[in-house]
Amino acid sequence: MPIICSSCEQKRAMLKRPKTGHSLCKECFFSAFEEEVHQTIVSARLFNSGETVGIGASGGKDSTVLAHVMKVLNQRYDYGLNLLLLSVDEGITGYRDDSLETVKRNQQQYDLPLKIVSYEELYGWTMDAIVKQVGLKNNCTFCGVFRRQALDRGALMLKVDKICTGHNADDIAETVLMNVLRGDIARLRRCTAISTASEGEGVVPRCKPLKYAYEKEIVLYAYFKKLDYFSTECIYSPNAYRGYARAFLKDLEAVRPSAIIDVIHSGENLSVREGVRMPVQGNCTRCGYISSQALCKSCVLLEGLNRGLPRLGIGKHNRLRGKILAQEPLTQEEERKLKAVDF
Amino acid sequence: MAAPIALHLEFGGGAELLFGGVKDHQVTLPSQSQPWDMKRLLVWIRANMLKERPELFVQGHTVRPGILVLINDADWELMGELTYELQDQDNVVFISTLHGG
Ligand SMILES: [Zn+2]
Numbered sequence A: 001m002p003i004i005c006s007s008c009e010q011k012r013a014m015l016k017r018p019k020t021g022h023s024l025c026k027e028c029f030f031s032a033f034e035e036e037v038h039q040t041i042v043s044a045r046l047f048n049s050g051e052t053v054g055i056g057a058s059g060g061k062d063s064t065v066l067a068h069v070m071k072v073l074n075q076r077y078d079y080g081l082n083l084l085l086l087s088v089d090e091g092i093t094g095y096r097d098d099s100l101e102t103v104k105r106n107q108q109q110y111d112l113p114l115k116i117v118s119y120e121e122l123y124g125w126t127m128d129a130i131v132k133q134v135g136l137k138n139n140c141t142f143c144g145v146f147r148r149q150a151l152d153r154g155a156l157m158l159k160v161d162k163i164c165t166g167h168n169a170d171d172i173a174e175t176v177l178m179n180v181l182r183g184d185i186a187r188l189r190r191c192t193a194i195s196t197a198s199e200g201e202g203v204v205p206r207c208k209p210l211k212y213a214y215e216k217e218i219v220l221y222a223y224f225k226k227l228d229y230f231s232t233e234c235i236y237s238p239n240a241y242r243g244y245a246r247a248f249l250k251d252l253e254a255v256r257p258s259a260i261i262d263v264i265h266s267g268e269n270l271s272v273r274e275g276v277r278m279p280v281q282g283n284c285t286r287c288g289y290i291s292s293q294a295l296c297k298s299c300v301l302l303e304g305l306n307r308g309l310p311r312l313g314i315g316k317h318n319r320l321r322g323k324i325l326a327q328e329p330l331t332q333e334e335e336r337k338l339k340a341v342d343f
Numbered sequence B: 001m002a003a004p005i006a007l008h009l010e011f012g013g014g015a016e017l018l019f020g021g022v023k024d025h026q027v028t029l030p031s032q033s034q035p036w037d038m039k040r041l042l043v044w045i046r047a048n049m050l051k052e053r054p055e056l057f058v059q060g061h062t063v064r065p066g067i068l069v070l071i072n073d074a075d076w077e078l079m080g081e082l083t084y085e086l087q088d089q090d091n092v093v094f095i096s097t098l099h100g101g
């Protein structure tokens, strides 16, 4: 006996919503999903008419659904936004080049301009070349730090007012959990925010229109709409830590369906005792990007790569950063430590 | 005796990596005394199709949390999940949500 859609009470229900438990047909699901994203955008006042908004596009399911829904809502509700796709080419053969092909098809399908910024043009290093030097242990540190800045630089080149990214409820819950486990109080406070104002020169405000959208719904939206997306794990990154957090949350969710939203609420409601020292944000003395140190993480990592000392930006080498800033030579012992690569 | 049934199985969202990278599979389940339901299908997939790391696909008697299942395009949560009795020519899709987006 097919179950009938609880909304239109006519068509056959095709999915059970994790958020509400409602059984909906495809059409009612599409409109419920799109309406909720619209409500999120409106109630958090994420955009203003006339703005140019860069959609961070990786070719994956989240950013593909985001691009599609933003395009639909911008037309349906007359947001008056000038949308474009912004992609980062990390330079990973067989992974990013394939996913970028997907983004290029999305550009055609959604008729949106596309800008691709590459690590190679920004930093002079592809991830393939970085992995050759640093091995497979710390490569994700490089990739993550470089990507954040790359999106901002791409956005500045295009005079974008805001960047929106495809982070969904599951991603945010994972990040809350990871920041708790790492004791990173500054990031814990920031990671649940639906939007961030510009934190300084060179940093473009960001927002997450899919913050309350569940992964299951994003995947089913893409599947039912037959959206064209790319889903292969990065060849360099099993991203073990996030993988464990994700699997743990999925196990929790199987027992208690509200686990994802509960974790997000926990993150939102944590308050930091007065007197807890938070890092003071300033600007990198070399590239001007936002940084709580004299040299931003990206510049330290780059310096390490360029000097053949890849471990420079990894772990605690704060004392050495000072030396590098002052362009003092390192001792042989210091050089030896920073060269050691553990594969 | 239940007659053999032919199914179309599809793995996506990264789940295909556990099946030699192949997304689409036409399979025929042999005739057996009890009817084929989803629970028995998962046992059969594990024994006959999984190429590596079976724990990333099945956990206990069911699929690992984070893998979505669609039967003839409908969420299996509406179809009785493990108890759904498979019919000849059914289309079953497994989509992993555990991979990056
Ligand atoms: Zn309906």
Ligand SMILES: [Zn+2]
Binding pocket: A284, A285, A286, A287, A288, A289, A295, A296, A297, A298, A299
């Ligand atoms: Zn810098």
